[in-house]
Amino acid sequence: MYTQLAPQFANTPEGIEAARILGKCVHCGFCTATCPTYQILGDELDGPRGRIYLIKQMAEGAAPTEKTRNHLDRCLTCRNCESTCPSGVQYGNLVDIGRKWAEENTPARPLGERFTRWALKEGLTKPALFNSAMTLGRLVRPLMPNGIKRKIPEARNKALDSSTDPYARPNTQHERKMLILEGCVQPGMLPNINSATARVLDALKIQLVSASNATCCGALRYHLNDQAGGLENAKQNIDAWWPLVESGVEAIVMTASGCGVMVKDYGHLFADDSAYAAKAKKISYLTKDISEILPNLQNELIQLLGTDQKPGVVYHPPCTLQHGQQIRGKVEGLLSSIGIGVRLCADSHLCCGSAGTYSVTQPELSEQLRKNKLGHLNTACEESGAEVIVSGNIGCITHLQQEDKPVLHWIEIVDQLISKFSKAR
Numbered sequence: 001m002y003t004q005l006a007p008q009f010a011n012t013p014e015g016i017e018a019a020r021i022l023g024k025c026v027h028c029g030f031c032t033a034t035c036p037t038y039q040i041l042g043d044e045l046d047g048p049r050g051r052i053y054l055i056k057q058m059a060e061g062a063a064p065t066e067k068t069r070n071h072l073d074r075c076l077t078c079r080n081c082e083s084t085c086p087s088g089v090q091y092g093n094l095v096d097i098g099r100k101w102a103e104e105n106t107p108a109r110p111l112g113e114r115f116t117r118w119a120l121k122e123g124l125t126k127p128a129l130f131n132s133a134m135t136l137g138r139l140v141r142p143l144m145p146n147g148i149k150r151k152i153p154e155a156r157n158k159a160l161d162s163s164t165d166p167y168a169r170p171n172t173q174h175e176r177k178m179l180i181l182e183g184c185v186q187p188g189m190l191p192n193i194n195s196a197t198a199r200v201l202d203a204l205k206i207q208l209v210s211a212s213n214a215t216c217c218g219a220l221r222y223h224l225n226d227q228a229g230g231l232e233n234a235k236q237n238i239d240a241w242w243p244l245v246e247s248g249v250e251a252i253v254m255t256a257s258g259c260g261v262m263v264k265d266y267g268h269l270f271a272d273d274s275a276y277a278a279k280a281k282k283i284s285y286l287t288k289d290i291s292e293i294l295p296n297l298q299n300e301l302i303q304l305l306g307t308d309q310k311p312g313v314v315y316h317p318p319c320t321l322q323h324g325q326q327i328r329g330k331v332e333g334l335l336s337s338i339g340i341g342v343r344l345c346a347d348s349h350l351c352c353g354s355a356g357t358y359s360v361t362q363p364e365l366s367e368q369l370r371k372n373k374l375g376h377l378n379t380a381c382e383e384s385g386a387e388v389i390v391s392g393n394i395g396c397i398t399h400l401q402q403e404d405k406p407v408l409h410w411i412e413i414v415d416q417l418i419s420k421f422s423k424a425r
Helices: 013-022 030-034 036-041 048-059 066-073 080-084 091-104 111-123 127-139 192-203 219-223 227-247 257-263 277-286 290-305 319-324 330-337 363-384 394-399 410-424
Strands: 176-180 206-209 252-254 287-289 310-315 340-344 389-391 407-409
Touching: 013 048, 013 091, 030 048, 030 080, 036 363, 048 066, 048 091, 066 091, 080 091, 080 319, 091 219, 111 219, 176 192, 176 227, 192 206, 192 290, 192 410, 219 227, 219 257, 227 257, 227 277, 252 257, 252 290, 257 287, 257 319, 277 287, 287 290, 290 330, 290 410, 310 330, 310 363, 310 410, 330 340, 330 410, 340 363, 389 410, 394 407, 407 410
Parallel strands: 176 206, 176 252, 252 287, 310 340, 310 389, 389 407
Antiparallel strands: none
């Protein structure tokens, strides 16, 4: 798809990148078959191919309208289309550019929308503020509508017995060390995910460390069109992590695939920044989802847990893992190797509707996708006998919560088994 860039974009990094990506598109339409919003709305402009045409029009100088912006807003950025595309179109990068252009060249959003987006950017990316709000939310949780209640997980009882705190992290020193991004909302909403990760790695003789001055990965701001703010978050993380990188940490571990896909993109985002390009490239290289770490330690896990049959699970692979990071099969393979039967549901490639802040900014579409996904997941549980659903991203985990069937991070299952086996010895 040839694009004649308008003068205002012709010599800009964004324009050059957009033209390069657009040049790979051959209009085949394979992407529409796997686009969740196209499947629901049936509008070509609410599918990847239609949005690509809208972005091409802007690149060539056409003025975007509020309709243009709305079609781009309704994209989940699930990147399922990238997995489907035979031409390798980097749609995720292109839609970020298109959203920026549309935001800059259309009338200001209504006041309510602006406030919501501001509150999301400021409230969710500041752990102290978010944690206070979460504490207050738990007090009034019974009074909340179900949609909001799902976003406020009940605090687990820390006093499981007189000596055990399920959120406790080991303080054992190991020669092998890895760095973790704590995340913005995860420590306040579901702190056990990172704690479980630390305990599992400790059992495998790896010490998990963190940098206290690290911040949000930047994805939330970046995908809400505050790209400058997202890049500032990224720079703060690079600066915070660099001393630990120089000290020899083996990897930067991600337990939320939505954060992982952003941090892995730092190298691309700072490729033209002379001060950060080399460091960002190294950070991206070191960044690994926890599902990439543990398969390399599979033999050690088998020694700890054996291969005898254990209760099965139904696994929901997050879009940011299977499409954004192109990681498939690793969770299933790892859990199967230690005796946990894993079932995928029908249409496991489709988004659940969480998509970062999408469930807030596009609640109707998000809820429809959630209902579709839960229908398939619950059917898979009934057919397989599994009583637990697992995933690998906090957004999916909280979005899919339901009263009668827990949704956990799969690392919590591994942690529970290690604790059970260690007590049995």
